[in-house]
Amino acid sequence: MIWLVFIVFLLALVLRFPIAFALGLACLVYIIGENIPLIIIPMKMFSGIDVFVLLSIPGFILAGNLMNHGGLTAKIITFCNHLLGHIRGGLSLANIGASMLFAGISGTAVSDTASIGSVLIPAMKKEGYDEGFSCAVTASSSTVGPIIPPSVPMIIAATLSGLSVGKLFLAGAFPGFLLGVGLMLVAYFISVKRNYPKHAKNTLKQIGTSLIDTFWALLMTIIILFGIIGGVFTPTEASIIAVLYAFIIGRYVYKNLSFKKVQIIVLDSMKTSASLMVLVGFANLFGWILITERMPQYISNEILDFSTNKYVVLLLINLLLIFVGTFMETVAALLILFPILLKVAITVGVDPIHFAVIAVLNLIIGLTTPPVGVCLFVASSIGKTSITKVSKAALPFLFVSLFVLILVTLIPQLSLFLPELFAE
Amino acid sequence: MIKKVIGKFLKYGTLISTFGLIASVALQIYARFFMSNTPAWTEEASRLFFIYTISFASGLALKDNYFVYLDVFFERLKPSIQDKILLFIHLVIFVLFGLMFYHAVLFVKLGLPEKSASMGTSMSLTFFCMVIMSATMAYYSFLALLKRLK
Numbered sequence: 269m270i271w272l273v274f275i276v277f278l279l280a281l282v283l284r285f286p287i288a289f290a291l292g293l294a295c296l297v298y299i300i301g302e303n304i305p306l307i308i309i310p311m312k313m314f315s316g317i318d319v320f321v322l323l324s325i326p327g328f329i330l331a332g333n334l335m336n337h338g339g340l341t342a343k344i345i346t347f348c349n350h351l352l353g354h355i356r357g358g359l360s361l362a363n364i365g366a367s368m369l370f371a372g373i374s375g376t377a378v379s380d381t382a383s384i385g386s387v388l389i390p391a392m393k394k395e396g397y398d399e400g401f402s403c404a405v406t407a408s409s410s411t412v413g414p415i416i417p418p419s420v421p422m423i424i425a426a427t428l429s430g431l432s433v434g435k436l437f438l439a440g441a442f443p444g445f446l447l448g449v450g451l452m453l454v455a456y457f458i459s460v461k462r463n464y465p466k467h468a469k470n471t472l473k474q475i476g477t478s479l480i481d482t483f484w485a486l487l488m489t490i491i492i493l494f495g496i497i498g499g500v501f502t503p504t505e506a507s508i509i510a511v512l513y514a515f516i517i518g519r520y521v522y523k524n525l526s527f528k529k530v531q532i533i534v535l536d537s538m539k540t541s542a543s544l545m546v547l548v549g550f551a552n553l554f555g556w557i558l559i560t561e562r563m564p565q566y567i568s569n570e571i572l573d574f575s576t577n578k579y580v581v582l583l584l585i586n587l588l589l590i591f592v593g594t595f596m597e598t599v600a601a602l603l604i605l606f607p608i609l610l611k612v613a614i615t616v617g618v619d620p621i622h623f624a625v626i627a628v629l630n631l632i633i634g635l636t637t638p639p640v641g642v643c644l645f646v647a648s649s650i651g652k653t654s655i656t657k658v659s660k661a662a663l664p665f666l667f668v669s670l671f672v673l674i675l676v677t678l679i680p681q682l683s684l685f686l687p688e689l690f691a692e
Numbered sequence: 693m694i695k696k697v698i699g700k701f702l703k704y705g706t707l708i709s710t711f712g713l714i715a716s717v718a719l720q721i722y723a724r725f726f727m728s729n730t731p732a733w734t735e736e737a738s739r740l741f742f743i744y745t746i747s748f749a750s751g752l753a754l755k756d757n758y759f760v761y762l763d764v765f766f767e768r769l770k771p772s773i774q775d776k777i778l779l780f781i782h783l784v785i786f787v788l789f790g791l792m793f794y795h796a797v798l799f800v801k802l803g804l805p806e807k808s809a810s811m812g813t814s815m816s817l818t819f820f821c822m823v824i825m826s827a828t829m830a831y832y833s834f835l836a837l838l839k840r841l842k
Binding site: 284285288289292296307310311323508534540546 | 703706707710713714717718720721735738739742743745746747748749750752753756758759760761762763765766777778780781784785788791792794795796798799802818819821822825826829
């Protein structure tokens with residue numbers, strides 16, 4: 269019966285069912301087939317959503333949107349351009365730098381691609397950068413968003429595993445930074461090779477002024493991160509502090525938020541959150557079915573029968589997650605696979621926090637992996653360029669992302685040193 | 693007319709419950725720092741507002757196409773086949789949430805004798821969010837189905 273569930277799920281995915289409903293349909297087939305009372309559907313959906321830490325997801329999404337519409341994106345880009353614009357290919361470096369700073373606010377890659385891409389892709393094209401390269405830089409750099417805190421996938425991973433959100437946020441920070449620096453190096457070498465333009469060097473005063481402009485945004489990240497780590501706020505409280513802060517800054521400091529605009533932003537953010545939460549609800553039901561059918565044990569035994577070597581198991585898991593991440597949305601893939609694979613990883617001695625970083629990094633790399641990388645599609649539609657051209661230009665960035673993944677997989681301390689440092 | 697009323701109901705339901713969520717969490721933080729006792733009900737209230745926010749917004753999310761899907765294979769099909777598949781998808785969503793609606797009502801009945809731990813309200817009030825979610829999802833999938841049939 270369980271194999272029929274998988275077949276229905278995959279078939280529904282191929283037929284363009286929204287992932288949440290593909291899961292729902294697969295669960296319905298199982299429930300009817302096994303004669304289980306259908307009341308299990310609302311019950312399991314409810315228990316999947318009614319989790320306190322999940323409250324932080326709409327909070328962070330709303331805070332990111334408020335900051336974005338409040339005019340922050342433009343200020344971050346200006347600051348990065350002032351800081352890095354004088355280097356060869358400066359605008360592409362500013363693009364990656366802005367993504368790294370914006371990551372501290374949004375927590376999702378697609379919103380990063382859309383907001384930064386809409387400003388920087390046309391600007392890069394205007395300065396003579398190849399359009400495929402402009403889109404590829406934007407798409408690739410936006411993947412640092414879901415790993416640098418606050419991170420929606422990390423909150424989901426914490427909910428699924430019972431790990432501390434604060435520790436997971438900290439664990440993702442350095443790998444995210446490493447990924448950003450790696451992408452910058454690739455962009456720089458390509459820019460030197462193609463002789464892309466550089467701007468005149470800015471004065472310290474200009475850099476200082478734009479830093480002050482961006483200061484409010486950076487302060488938000490600091491408040492969120494240190495509030496959670498310092499035990500001052502729970503992640504949910506931190507997300508609401510971020511919302512109130514973003515509203516005050518957007519309305520009274522940057523003066524870009526009218527009440528009407530806020531209403532539209534709230535509705536948009538909540539619709540995004542609802543689409544994620546319906547997915548979480550159905551994934552809870554799906555997870556219950558998998559446990560009933562003892563699938564985690566089955567998959568775990570199959571992998572461990574193949575090898576009990578920690579690195580071979582991690583290699584297998586990485587390959588599986590990259591493959592799945594190519595086709596499936598990050599949160600959906602995490603909800604379905606993370607609890608099963610975590611069990612396997614723990615059995616071979618992988619630290620659960622380290623594993624969460626590996627899993628999230630794998631899945632976000634999938635966002636720029638052809639042929640289905642969502643960020644590639646968003647960037648190509650903003651840049652009005654063919655997806656093939658963008659995919660081809662994204663390959664060097666993809667290789668460096670995979671290299672960072674290998675480093676993070678092989679060296680647990682890259683993820684664990686910050687949580688350990690703060691735990692002390 | 694009904695379409696407009698339902699749309700407005702969900703829109704204001706989403707906005708009010710979001711502001712309720714923000715207010716209850718903000719009160720929780722304020723109370724911890726500035727009051728001698730933190731009210732015990734704020735965590736439960738914020739969870740209640742949260743699930744209602746999600747329930748009100750899920751129908752709107754379906755209507756406005758916020759759910760993520762995979763269209764790489766679908767795009768390669770003929771438009772006439774695509775139309776049929778979309779019709780089938782809306783039909784399945786309608787059946788799924790129609791069934792869920794009926795059982796969500798039973799779920800609400802189960803909650804009638806139970807009281808929430810700190811607020812003291814009936815759990816059926818909390819479980820009622822599943823009725824709103826399933827009813828609005830079924831409603832908007834039905835509208836999409838009708839639109840496709842026309």
